[in-house]
Amino acid sequence: MSKAQRPKSPCEPREPTRTGMSKEALKQAYIDNLFFIQGRFREVATPHDLYMAAAFTARDRLLERWVRSAQLFKSSHARTVCYLSAEYLLGPHLAKTLINLGITQAAREAAEELELDFTAVLEEEEEPGLGNGGLGRLAACFMDSLATLRIPAIGYGIRYEFGIFDQRIEDGWQVEVSDNWLRNGNPWEIPRPKICFPVCYGGHTERYRDADDQWRTRWVPAMVIQGMAYDTPILGFGTDNVNLLRLWKSEAAESLDFQAFNIGDYYGAVHAKIEAETISKILYPNDEPEAGKELRLKQQYFFVSCSIQDMIRLHLNTVGPIERFDRKFVAQLNDTHPALAIAELMRLLLDEHGMDWEQAWGITHRTFCYTNHTLLPEALETWPVALLERLLPRHLEIIYEINQRFLDQVRIRFFADDARVARMSLIGEDGERQVRMAHLAVVGSHQVNGVAELHSELVRTTILRDFHDLWPERFTNVTNGVSPRRFIMVSNPRLGRLISEVCGNTSWARDLEQLRRLEEHADDPAFQARWREIKSAAKRDLADWMAARTGVDLDPVQLFDVQAKRIHEYKRQHLNVLHIIRTYQRIKQDPNHDLVPRAFIFGGKAAPGYFAAKLLIKLINAVAEVINHDPEVNGTIRVAFMPDFNVKNGQRLYPAADLSEQISLAGKEASGTGNMKFSMNGALTIGTLDGANIEIRRAVGEENFFLFGMDAETVAHRQAEGYRPWDHYHGDPELRADIDLINSGLFSHGDTSLFRPLTDQLVNHDPFMVLADYRAYLEAQEHVSSAYRDPARWTRMSILNVARMGHFSSDRAIREYAERIWAVEPLPVESGQETEH
Ligand code: T68
Structure with a gap:
């Protein structure tokens, strides 16, 4: 009889509380940690105590593996x-550690039996x-x-x-x-x-x-x-x-x-x-x-x-x-x-x-x-x-x-x-x-x-x-990559579960090329419906969070159009704002204009001493204030700024985005990695031929990417011959109307000078050629809207984006560094216990 088949004898040692991976071991460890480390019992524990007890429970399991790793690395x-x-x-750390240990499910069940709100415990972490x-x-x-x-x-x-x-x-x-x-x-x-x-x-x-x-x-x-x-x-x-x-x-x-x-x-x-x-x-x-x-x-x-x-x-x-x-x-x-x-x-x-x-x-x-x-x-x-x-x-x-x-x-x-x-x-x-x-x-x-x-x-x-x-x-x-554990499994557990179902297990998360298996389901109406439901659920989660934090109501039927990254002129958040203002003017001119409802969502920090970037944040919020309260708009479009964009808040955005804005001036964004995170979560990209956008577009297929704007060579050429933004301002009445609307004081309670530094810079210098790409951007946005009107087409594009993003795992990037640059080999630490993997 093998060891596994043998009935457990009462004399056999119990799974150790400090390192055991079962639900029972986790529960016992949790109670011990709450008592011995936080010095609390359940009735008086604060949410932070509850989090700390969970963190220490995960940490003990990490340390056990760490010591074994250190011993091996030293001796070898x-x-x-x-x-x-x-x-x-x-x-x-906590959610990721549980996933990497393979004990998320066991921990969730342990929490349930201890009558703990699992999500609230995770949320408590700073x-x-x-x-x-x-x-x-x-x-x-x-x-x-x-x-x-x-x-x-x-x-x-x-x-x-x-x-x-x-x-x-x-x-x-x-x-x-x-x-x-x-x-x-x-x-x-x-x-x-x-x-x-x-x-x-x-x-x-x-x-x-x-x-x-x-x-x-x-x-x-x-x-x-x-x-x-x-x-x-x-x-x-x-x-x-x-x-x-x-x-x-x-x-x-x-x-x-x-x-x-x-x-x-x-x-x-x-x-x-x-x-x-x-x-x-x-x-x-x-x-x-x-x-x-x-x-x-x-x-x-x-x-x-x-x-x-x-x-x-x-x-x-x-x-x-x-x-x-x-x-x-x-x-x-x-x-x-x-x-x-x-x-x-x-x-x-x-x-x-x-x-x-x-x-x-x-x-x-x-x-x-x-x-x-x-x-x-x-x-x-x-x-x-x-x-x-x-x-x-x-x-x-x-x-x-x-x-x-x-x-x-x-x-x-x-x-x-x-x-x-x-x-x-x-x-x-x-x-x-x-x-x-x-x-x-x-x-x-x-x-x-x-x-x-x-x-x-x-x-x-x-x-x-x-x-x-x-x-x-x-x-x-070495083209950058991002961690699919962090940016799919932790951020978007619903999508993670669906992928695991298609792939048969979770091994896709360390072999991301397996996402290809989604391709065969891209046209399956039942699968598409599940795909859309996952996206809608994430949109509802984000809408709830945004309503609570900012008071802005987003409607999950809207197309969620997201630009989240540092605020910088080269990343051209103002190009996005010009499109919003154009859309607003169209509604004002023709309230019956048949528009795809959109939520324009921004997130990002400006360096404290970067005046232009801070003014851009103010502009986004000022435009939001006017549009969100205009009865004529009637909720067709909404503008929202997510405060405090960081990893945790990013995890709320990536799963909920329909459209990812990657609109830097070609030749300025070294790679970008947000572009990868969005696309891996089923957002389609509107983007320039800049950084890794080029490779993403090649991977997902030209037809599944909304391209616009000059390429880096054209940019260099136009700048060498002397770029004159003024010509665009004068040559394009809609563009002029958009900029003039900012200057009119409509978004600044009548103050016509507030946004002048920004508009003057655009019209007179425009170092990042916003005006030169404006028209092409608007046209690409029209393509976005018409694709979104056809849910089957859009969903197919979304599935294909995820299916073809395997290359952009940071595992692939590290493999390239290891082989081509570092000349290092893997050294596996012997596995101790069974996990969910
Ligand atoms: C970014 N750089 C690139 N810098 O902008 C981005 N800088 O395209 C690329 O994807 C990413 O690096 C990863 O390669 C930065 O984030 C900084 O944060 C930084 C910090 C201190 C000083 C200068």
């Missing part, structure tokens, strides 16, 4: 990916907003996929005390509220007081002779602080592999504190503590000039220094010797924010480990890879040489030396081409001298990638063209 000396990112936009948008969210999806693909990895970053601000809308304006996410404790992290490293700033360098009579450099800093590790386990889906997200918190270096205290400088010691703690205090918003942000540079160096020191420690503790560092680790730079890691590894190898330059450079160069996320010139990072000299004098010396050796290579290769040497230098000489971080990142890495095909092409042919001439083999593309 596995090659490990280190993802260096200043941002991680993780989203709520998400860690340790990122601005796409870049930070990509890092989170990549961590999820690394674990799911069983690739040993460590994510390194900053444990900001205050993440991205919370957004409120008051009188139509964005108001920023600080994000005190740690206020109630964070059950998902484990502090590691013994894992801390000193981080130095300022001072000067000295030359000296070492024991072998070699000249060496020593850095004598003016200030030392320390970074302490906080670890968050990241479990994969359908595997027991758990990776580590290690975030650093800055604090005063204890030894120095006491020194000051002992000589009686109590205030000095406290001051030093505050100064040290400030470094990891707050996440900087993007879309703001870096100039003068000394603290931001301190942050970047802080996390990079801790991370590299930690990598060296781990390496010496296991495989060693230091000369083999690059075999143990490969480090991916998520944009240039961690690019100082290149200089830091060089410094440690040269000054601390006594290596010579060639050997240190070989190791450094083989360790790093760099991902570029932007072409916008204003977003390319530079730091004033003077600031670096003051803050990191040794690093500046190293950067100079890297530059000198590099430029010698350029001179040999491109003889007497001084202009090229000046263009490629790590130091920009126009105006105040600046270190160009992208140049440092390219020179110090062995692979450089963009995040969508068009973007990688533009990286090669525009901003990094000279580097591509020199090292063509170094450049590659």
